[in-house]
Amino acid sequence: MTTTLIRHGRIVTAVDDYHADLLLEDGKIAAIGRHLQVGPDVRVIDASGLIVFPGGVDVHTHLENTFGESTTCDDFESGTKSAAFGGTTTVIDFAFQNQNTSPLDAIARAQSKAAVGASIDYGFHVIVTHVDDAVLGDMRHAIRHEGVSSFKMFMAYPGTVMVDDAAIFRSMRMVGEHGGMIALHAENGTVIDLLIKEALAQGHTSPKYHALTRPSILEGEATHRGIKLAELAQAPVYFVHLSAKEALAHVIEARDAGIPVFAETCPHYLFFDESVYDSDDFSLAKYVMSPPLRSREAQDALWTALKTDDLQLVSTDHCPFCMKEGHMGKVRQKMHGKDVFSRIPNGAPGLETRMTVIYDGGVRTGRISINRFVELTATAPAKLFGLFPQKGTIAVGSDADVVLFDPQAEHVISAHTHHSHCDYSLFEGHHVHGKVRKVFSRGDLIVDGDQWHGTPGRGRFLRRGEVGGY
């Protein structure tokens, strides 16, 4: 394993910001100092003018995930390569509990898929769709012995993945006692389901009805409910893809009271808003994700909350489906819902653009500090989900997951140049300042400019510790 010295970089962590040399040895950060001396066998990289960030940690991705009849178009190989090019060196993906099977089976299945393809390190949340005593026992086992300490449950999608409040409450209470955490998709699925059926019955089939049938008040309601269940269970709770102002208000109120409530938002909620839905065109299918895009007012509130720590992290919910049916051999993608919006698979790509757009739209514009950028994209995710200090920071002893970032470099985002299999990018044509130049994963230089040096299978499964202790 090559030892590397990164010279003269500007090292930025969630709290610090200084110039120093950085020594990567045996896959770890070995030393940080002014003018470190190294031998001739050490690879020396000049990082003058570059920022040295800890590699990004994205805790919400869907690689090779199947929802209903559709499977996301990125597998672990393309997805983790795409992540790496975007400066993300760790993902937490999902292991899906098929009805009436064990969460442990789900973990095993997910691991076998990822082991083949992943070029960066990864962990899993289990999506729990059925709860009984045996399942709860297996969840406890997963926390204690399998390094899987978080579980996602759905308050939406009745008939497929939605579980009832009692199942959520039981799970929260159990995992809360054992150092785990429940992540919730919070939307009132029962009412949404009615609204969808009514829309279809009225002949409203175009993609914009996806948004119109998922009003923000129903995300707010479910978020409040999730918080109250967690409060009763005396357990922490995590809200994925928070988008609605109403939901945010409940999170803020709970956090003010010292209740351990956490939430992420996603780049698309920070840069796009519901005004895009103003057409019946099928091209809007690219904006069909759940929750849908919200108001400008909500967008502003999300940015404020990122600053004030009312939101703790930015994840992608990378859940890509191609717009063109058959692209790269993928079928039942967005066009699956051509005639009826409810069959459009929900989700959008984002893994490769997260770091860049948050830097450009957050740090450069002054909305968040550069330290907060690192906290939101790397440190907080690692701390909250039991990966710290192995991941998420630049400190002696941590994994040498390091990104060299050029804050001056300008480029235009495009699906033509990204590494995801997805045939579109929400940020197509966005001109941004800041570019990932080099990426190290455990000391290996896997991205070097446009060159890819990663290999499928080099990524390792991360056994995570207790969550929610952030």
Place this chain on the structure above:
Amino acid sequence: MTTTLIRHGRIVTAVDDYHADLLLEDGKIAAIGRHLQVGPDVRVIDASGLIVFPGGVDVHTHLENTFGESTTCDDFESGTKSAAFGGTTTVIDFAFQNQNTSPLDAIARAQSKAAVGASIDYGFHVIVTHVDDAVLGDMRHAIRHEGVSSFKMFMAYPGTVMVDDAAIFRSMRMVGEHGGMIALHAENGTVIDLLIKEALAQGHTSPKYHALTRPSILEGEATHRGIKLAELAQAPVYFVHLSAKEALAHVIEARDAGIPVFAETCPHYLFFDESVYDSDDFSLAKYVMSPPLRSREAQDALWTALKTDDLQLVSTDHCPFCMKEGHMGKVRQKMHGKDVFSRIPNGAPGLETRMTVIYDGGVRTGRISINRFVELTATAPAKLFGLFPQKGTIAVGSDADVVLFDPQAEHVISAHTHHSHCDYSLFEGHHVHGKVRKVFSRGDLIVDGDQWHGTPGRGRFLRRGEVGGY
């Protein structure tokens, strides 16, 4: 200047927590690494079993400060020595604008006093008691050219230091434009003054009436007013010694809205409550500080707020007056108000105990994490008041202000063993876990166990940068 290698310590910053060696060279942190190699001329200190913290930063101290007829019993010499023994290596004290003189004179006077006595580094806030165009010009000059970027104003003490809302507003607006910040003592002085006069008229002269005439609702009122003035002025605002639940609620509400409002609380509000005032005994004079101690409920809320970042730092408001008249030659101390509580000089010591009691009562009990401890006592104060990254963290290039702290060592706090001139400690007899073992200031080992190696005058004036940018 001796180069020092601190081996095998557990280095803790506001975000990180790892084991490494730490090299202090030329007064700076030069390197951090596993197994750093050094030459024979380097002093090597084994920190096994010890925590390596950044030196504490206390932004609210009153050394050689005169209020009315009384002067605090610690001068810069005793005060900074006391600070150092408590693990604090930077203080921000006060320069007092005498009525109708320039803030610049105040700074010069304060500097000349501190230059003689201080053994650790220091900065100043100017206490502004009169505002006109010339004063505003001088304040701007102080920010831009003198390294003094914060100014304290009083909403209490009419007839002496209280200024009116317009003066506060004008000052906020001006300093906000130039990277400065107003710190407020927020109590409604006019009403308190009435309550005091009424109490005295009724023959209520004992110390407990100090507390009874300063109800928490009046701190809440003034805090709200201060926030609104800041909001109108579009400037940041800082509240010193926040103690009341009502005041905290306003700070929380403002921060939720993204308004740049900051506040400190003090150790005495975190460990004592108003129940101590339940007697007419003069010994209660030691608890005569402003604001007074509050309810248990308020205390709990303060701890929660420290955790949730609704309070950003813990300062001491070290404002010591001896209980025994003539102790160490100090006169007009607490006994000055023997016959009438309103003449008791307000304040209590705390500089030496801050780090220890917050560690013991906060970290050890699980109320706050060890990273948050560092943030509250060193990093946030440094960032908020323009001292970062020179002070407040352990990172390459920062000043080598470092504390070796033994988390296992137990000891009993006492005025008999502290280094302040004050003849009492609020924490007298408190048994705590955790003890400062060694303290470095710019690489100099100034505290080594019970040994004092600091010298008066070695401390340097800190020219501070922009504030409020935290």
Place this chain on the structure above:
Amino acid sequence: MTTTLIRHGRIVTAVDDYHADLLLEDGKIAAIGRHLQVGPDVRVIDASGLIVFPGGVDVHTHLENTFGESTTCDDFESGTKSAAFGGTTTVIDFAFQNQNTSPLDAIARAQSKAAVGASIDYGFHVIVTHVDDAVLGDMRHAIRHEGVSSFKMFMAYPGTVMVDDAAIFRSMRMVGEHGGMIALHAENGTVIDLLIKEALAQGHTSPKYHALTRPSILEGEATHRGIKLAELAQAPVYFVHLSAKEALAHVIEARDAGIPVFAETCPHYLFFDESVYDSDDFSLAKYVMSPPLRSREAQDALWTALKTDDLQLVSTDHCPFCMKEGHMGKVRQKMHGKDVFSRIPNGAPGLETRMTVIYDGGVRTGRISINRFVELTATAPAKLFGLFPQKGTIAVGSDADVVLFDPQAEHVISAHTHHSHCDYSLFEGHHVHGKVRKVFSRGDLIVDGDQWHGTPGRGRFLRRGEVGGY
């Protein structure tokens, strides 16, 4: 029909308070004046020293209602007599939709029962347990043509009466458009059901576990959810038996925002608290109602809310079951749950004591004004549920439902002297000031001291108009 002149009474309405004579003619209030002149055929009653109130309106009673295997022990005959002796001259009871039958059938069945027994006027809410297009059509018909404009739905009791959020939302939206209103029993039934099963599995069978398995946070959650469903449906909503402070907070917040949210509380929540549950004794079964009694703090908040109009009315939720099995031939009463708390029928009597205890505990103590007393017990219920101005006030043209109340008379409440079939009173032994002396229903003197002049069947079904227009 006898014409009656009530002389020299103190007439109190929701707004007025004056002395005058009151003429009741043809079942209506015909005139109010100083020194009204009447002929010799007019019955003249001297009301000197008495208060003349409008007859009480109780919109939440359960007469001859069957829940599971148990039927309330008061039928329309005993129940309405009991009401009249307590100063209540109008009740709104429930018509129960058996699964998959029409609400219209429910109304017809309820009417046929009441027609035989009722001695005062009555209306119905339909309890809707199943919603589909046909049911919605029948609900609309009920509002428009049957004088039934309110419908109760349960967020608790899964497997029997609970409906899902979509059913509630659809119903709200439809009735909101047609001048009707949904009344909600707001508790999160799914989680409560789990808690009950767990309690039983742990061998916790005594009545106090009824309370322990229905935490107030779950009433708060459901109340919030109900409000949000109503907001989305743009319809008014009414919360029955609000008891929890958390629930009240949500109602207050919604009302502050101008959202048409209404709520009642019940006398038992105003006079008793959870401290009664501190035993495993079966005698606590008399306190088994849903929601259970709450904290003292909640009780205080309810009283404040009655004053500030955050709660709009006081109803009884009169739902009596005897403690002694077989009393008056009633079976499957409270003893039904002797071995397992979950089989205790939920509910308590209260119809006869409502006016007296609210007067004594509210008006006499100064918690609410005497006008507010009338508003809470008569005017607001009548206005909110479409009975005004026929019922709920003393004004020319209104029904001559009038109570002569002696505010000085003291008495002790007891099941031995009340007229309900129930063998206990929650207020047994309470010494109160204020007693109903005479009660007129549509001009008929049905209660005269201890004498009963009412007759079963004289009560009339009230076709109600639009609701929620208060």
Place this chain on the structure above:
Amino acid sequence: MTTTLIRHGRIVTAVDDYHADLLLEDGKIAAIGRHLQVGPDVRVIDASGLIVFPGGVDVHTHLENTFGESTTCDDFESGTKSAAFGGTTTVIDFAFQNQNTSPLDAIARAQSKAAVGASIDYGFHVIVTHVDDAVLGDMRHAIRHEGVSSFKMFMAYPGTVMVDDAAIFRSMRMVGEHGGMIALHAENGTVIDLLIKEALAQGHTSPKYHALTRPSILEGEATHRGIKLAELAQAPVYFVHLSAKEALAHVIEARDAGIPVFAETCPHYLFFDESVYDSDDFSLAKYVMSPPLRSREAQDALWTALKTDDLQLVSTDHCPFCMKEGHMGKVRQKMHGKDVFSRIPNGAPGLETRMTVIYDGGVRTGRISINRFVELTATAPAKLFGLFPQKGTIAVGSDADVVLFDPQAEHVISAHTHHSHCDYSLFEGHHVHGKVRKVFSRGDLIVDGDQWHGTPGRGRFLRRGEVGGY
């Protein structure tokens, strides 16, 4: 004194709404009934198609009031005539304490002026500008013996009428103990004064700067402060002319908590907004009142608050100054500030239009119910300020102050037809539905269509009872 029978009217009070005949005898309401029989000497008026309202009560008028160098253009004669034509039969005006004189002198002076000119009944609030022990004693005397139970204090206008927080607090505490109440003009005068001076120094002299120098945040601040002072004093408090959303929010929060806080708003805040200030024209002087007009959003919030009882009444703050200098001999009117906005006397007319515009813009549009209209304009003012039941309702025994109102009649508001001396109306050209047809004051028909039958001096001073007991 003529006895009058009003036949077939629709009588509307704060709670009732019914058709009946109304007998006015000896200046009182003697009887209400269906088909009242009267002798031939009784004047019978047919009110078919008309609404019979209680006469309006306006608790905020400035007749013959002098502020600085300017005196309002309506004296008691023109002002009360104008009131009567608008359906208002009671006013509470102001008695002004000249610096260092007794409030009792102020009352005597005001009484002597009103006694000559008033044609309707009137009371006074004392404007207290200086507080000491003697003044407090006289205030107590005024409550107990002079029928003056409310006192207005200013948080604005430093150097003239502003008093400090201690003076307000002392006054609140004293009057609160004796059944009185402090009314506050809540704006932060110190900061406003600075903003005015700065605006003038920058050459901003046109009327719109009146609005720009009185930002709503400063009304919010002062309102919060006033509430906290009242809370500490355990006394009720009343806010005059509440206009800002921020101020309203504080009132709502206090009322939710059960604190006795009351507030009025004025018609101009309900119908106009700050958009009128968008010019440098001097004609904007007619909109120069304090506080100035606010945002549309604030306007909506005020309407909602009128509905939800967060605001309790609508008063006019009738404070008229002519636009044309010398009109009707009045000088130093609006033109006084032609060259500098700060010299424009603050205020606008409104007494004659209050009832009509609130009916038209509130009741007819469905924003408030017709009962609420009566409550806001007559009943609540009377109750809150100790005039009930003599004034403010239609009930047997109350003063026969009655308005016959034609809800169908349409007319256009104009200064050409109003009875105030003021040469403009804010509502000039507004086309409204609803017109006052006849007005009775204590049984005297003083307004009959366009005919004026009132006489100066017939109005009586009203000795008011306890306030705040609403």
